[in-house]
Amino acid sequence: MSPREAGAARRRRGLRAYSAAVLAWTVAFMTALVLLPPGAHTIATAHADSSSTTVQGPAVWIPATQTYGANGTVSVAQTTNLVDQIVHVSWTGFTPSSGNFVTVGGASWTTLLYPVVVYECRGVNPQITDCYGSSHYGQSAAAGFQQPSASAGLQVPDFPNNEIASVTHADGTGSADIEVYTANQSPTLGCDSTHQCSLVVEPNYGGDATGLDGPPNCADHGQDRTGGRMATGSGLWLTDGNGFGDGETCAWKNHVVIPMSFAPVAGACAANVAGVSAEGQPMLDRALAQWTVGACLNSADPVSLQYSSDLTEPEARSDFLQGRSGADMAFTSLPADPAATSKNPYTYVPVGSTGIAVTFFIDNPGTRLPITGMKLNARLLAKLLTQSYDVYHYAGAKSDIPSVTGNPTCIFSDPEFQALNPATGGVFWPNCSTAGNGLDNIPIVMGGSSDLVTELTSWIASDPDAKAFLSGTPDQWGMHVNTFYKSSVYPYPISTFVPQDGSGPPNNLQSGLPFGTSPTSIDRFGPKMQGFQWNPIQSGLDDVARHMLQATPSCISWQFDTQSGQNDKCAAQTVGSRTVMAIMDTGRAAAFSLPTAAIANGAGAYVAPTAPSMASAALDYVTDPKTGTQSLPWGSSHSGYSGDTAAYPLTVPNYAMAPTSGVSSAKAGSIADFLSAATDTRSGQLPGNQPGQLAPGYVGDSPAQLGQAGAAIAKIRAGAGPGGPVTVTATGPVTGKPTTSGNEVVTPVTVTKNGTASVSYSTSTLGGNGGANGGDGANGSSGSSSKGAAGPAGSSGPTHNLSGSTTAAAVGKASADTAGIGRLILPILLIIGLVLVAAGPAALVLSSGGVSTKLRALWPQAKRRFGR
Template structure:
């Protein structure tokens, strides 16, 4: 870390572990360790959640007296606030708030302004820590909004209700408030109107007036890469509400600038209405819409109770501020460690774990610089075999082309899911219990839905439904959804390249009799048939082909200028599951059927369709469980035995691992889909990621690094958490005991053989998961952390149970980064303070060590 980093970074990394208030550290240059900006903040649950409760009120003043016209005790919770990553979702929920009226179809950004009494949720730079310098205090100017309408307005003097705000200063009540002098020329505001502007202060110090599109920060430009994150959320008649709020790091929003070294907060502002200094009629308005009503046509609302005045003192003083911390950025190792990396090549399923594991290696000089390089499993395996890569990351056995045997060390248990974003009709919220069977997935992959009228001319499938939501089989499993035809609902976004994920998915199809019969050409019970281009396709396969070549006949000029296979444009696969996850997150299908041109004289071109609006979303995609957990996506439950639908969870993944069979003691474990179907409790998308490496003939130095990686990854790396070296949500921990014990034992065995680089002298016997004496799992090898079962769960003999049985989200604790140098200093230091009471001397040692890390 550079020496100019904010010293509060240390406090933010420790906040989940320190129980003491280190007030004595202030004099040493660090801030007191505190859980929040207000004394009422409490930690809730095991995932680092925070809760605050406050009494909010609206007050009318007249003739020297003040009357409280509305008072409510509001409680706000955030699900987690530590070690966040860009685009991660945090659940924000509340109770006791005033019920909202005029519900918007899309509450994000400018579209959420036409509501009454919503709850505004924003991400802001800074905190409410009273001991922080003024530059680090949260204020309206450091809160992100994506449009000028949320920061500026010009209205007649009669409706300028902020000029009557009881809690505002005299200066703020002036007609041209917000700046003195008011930039009327830059903001194009006539002198006859009352105007207000809340400029945005960027991280680099630049001030953006934010009163025109041209004066907004660059990330707010039209066509920005990401949709608005700030939301004016609806409160139900019972005073409760919730929203999944997406945080942005400096990678996504450089102007806001939130990072591991820049303090930021989630700010929640329940709109109670302007408290009025006098008896001004406009200021005292209480809303024209009934609680629970909808305003899909975006008609007018009372400004005094709208979110457009979130910045006014009456509203801003009612804010709830939750400090958040961000994990180290992906390029940390490139910046901090100049050593050349040791590349491990292959499975994207390890991506989220590798993101947290990498700093645990590069920030420790006793370890090597680990680098995860995503590529098709097959390509990664070939690089390992030829010596161009230290190890491969794969999820299945490969046929070796060399003479050296290959060991498969189980490194992570995770898998894939069908992630989705689907809305209920009439803006009734997001659908949360999607169920799919193998035949429905086969229909999607084989391009057997027509998409639109353009597909009706396809020979052999003219009578098939346009999209899956119009399929009677889908409707039977998922009642209550709309039947509006959508091109995006005719496909599932998938991978364009070879992957063990596709092999696992298509194995699931092959194991299902109904799906297998459909692919062979048998109609489903409602008469739907397979696209002839895919009839009798061989399964399983590692790469899904685009076989349909149908080009529709049409009079549309755009399509005549761009003739192309229509169903390929619908499928439009991509190279990474990360891109699929972001498409689902944004409800932005990758369907390439949008006709566009710059001018009427330019030729037409085809491009990606627009994002779907809230309330009309329907997007499906094959995503990794790690990405799904990180981004807060929903996962479909997949059918196993008839009538049994299983969603990803720690319990269902453990049930799948229990079925795994191992042929050789250094080989992979095979989870047969036939056994998964018979189980009824196992999740079909469960997969094991292995570190595959040569057992002899490889470079000794590189092999030692691979062995170290296996040992660390299967011990320290299996501790669930959000810090450096921890195992993120989306993975089932590999334990020394319980159902995963055979995988742990195999990993240690392979690590020893990889390091020794000696071929086995006797033929391998079929493994039963018991230790064969080649390694002692109870002995910590060099570079190995203590097993989490020994230190934290000595009596645990199986996997933990996820809090939400329909979603894999490992129980996460807010612990310091255990594997970085800072993490190894923080916890022992905290204990030393508590036991010895040497507060000031310990603080000095912390600052000296932190300075060395920097």
């Protein structure tokens, strides 16, 4: 080869290397834009950040020598930019507690010596009258402790008590997690961006606080350990001889104050900014809270969103379709029925994804410390949610409950749970006799119809093992479904949890004799004891979370209150022996730093809800050609999801249903502006705790969803103006099967608008090895069944469509809005251009030698890292 030819060959190789390098740099850059933000936080992690603060604590009291020692320390994980969330507080160098373990919320710690209380208080120099949950909250600051204790009704005037009581371990350390309230939760506390609040950590080191022989004398420790004079446990609220609430006097002398500042709340928004009203999707409310504040504080184009999260998705969809006041938009996970009539044409705008989490407080009976990891599959959740454990049974019982006879007493004695969660490495699970006989670990769930319940039970019904169990087939260890929940009479999926079993044993469990019928005998509840087990929380997801934080199960006690004529609710569980679980959204699980279970996904891997695992699942979404909305293809063995070991299985999309016509230009502009901010990768899709950012517990739109969002928002802006009732019906393929070319599926759809029929075409992409006889679409089509509906004949249950990502917007009661990626084309081209310019010189350097070899060697590792 001549030198000239050799030079030409080198130049050709250089050009090829240059092109490859440019492509690699472009792919890497774009991948970073998509993948890095979701990985910025992990679900169920305490929010420690740069504002973590450690301050000096009080001098420790040493009971053995009756002297004070060195000062301790108090640390708070986050003190600025706070929202309604859990804040972790810890301390060192405190007097070790003794006596009974404390119950969260201060319910059962009357004999505890040297307890520690954590309050949220008004201002940065609070008095006891400023501390929420204290017996003097809201009373006269000048009178201090020299006033009667407030009655229970006045103690927490505008929200449940968030005071936390805790213990100090033998080494002088301890901790507590307190939910801090903003002005939205407690107007009397009023904590927001312009009104600072504080945490008060108050160790009780004894002293004669009640002053039974005269005024309080905190230097008198003579009777500390008797509990008569020392404010021990509930003695903090003891009164003196004059009826004054002096019990906390001495403890208050040891208190430590840590100032806190809060992020802006919706009340900071100006009343004159452009307003939009919205309803629905309680699972999204924590993200919406940050977006709402960010939008109204936007100095360039402020928008105020009046959002009602106490209405669930079915209610919100109905209100939106009917054009009711307060429903300019509806937030939802599932689409509306495509055949339902709507006042205005509309589209779906994807605004990210959330997840359904199973949270738990389960304490190791050996160490009394919380267990941090747990695995669950669909069948185990089906067992829990159908009351299938024989919770009242015990060895030697003379009778049993027919609906669950022969089943394990609780989940911890279930061989299936034990196989997934072996007692190894120092982890021991509670036995059922110490787990409230099984009553206390039936999950706390929300009542009412919601997408959360529909999504969760659709996932359960798509699992072959869970489906068989629900139909009446016992598992391999012989456990069977509670007969009242058998799918022949109570078929999954469902949209609301309604307890089905109110039965009981035929005879007394202890004696085997018939139950007594006397009105004063507890026996009269025996024939219906199953009805006391489980009561879904009707007051929403926030209350589910607070039941969880307080470790208060949703069961009802047999203890009968003759004054109220009702049975008492089950008491809060004691820290150190908790066995409570709850089902909620990942946004709340993250905000409250709750442990979450790892759930079995379509590839058989057990995955916890983290930002990367939810982002991975979002890339596996498939599209319903009837609505343009997406979901995970549960139950499909021919999809990207079925092979994705990194995907969290209970990841669900979030959509805004928004009008594309029939509203004023100003209203359309405000809706579009809000949704533009929420879907902007520089703000609403960027993870963080700042106003306008994406709250912890959520992940942003996938690239395909960003394209759909951009085009849908453009339709909203372009369609402003008068409009009337529109009727659109998507009736499916006009003739025959969809046309398939490679993995592209083109489906002709008949659309009838105001009586005029036309044909439109929906293009989608098959995932994995889908196709004829794939079990995911009738007759080998891409399918169109939605979650919650019965699957096609011969399928394994409710299915999602086996179609890949498309940019089709919704076909609802609107014309078929087809959303493209127009908004993203120009930015992408600009980015690619900049990358080409920047990568050119580097590519020439990297095209030869060891550097390029090392870079090429990294690519397979990257693919493995992201599970692709």
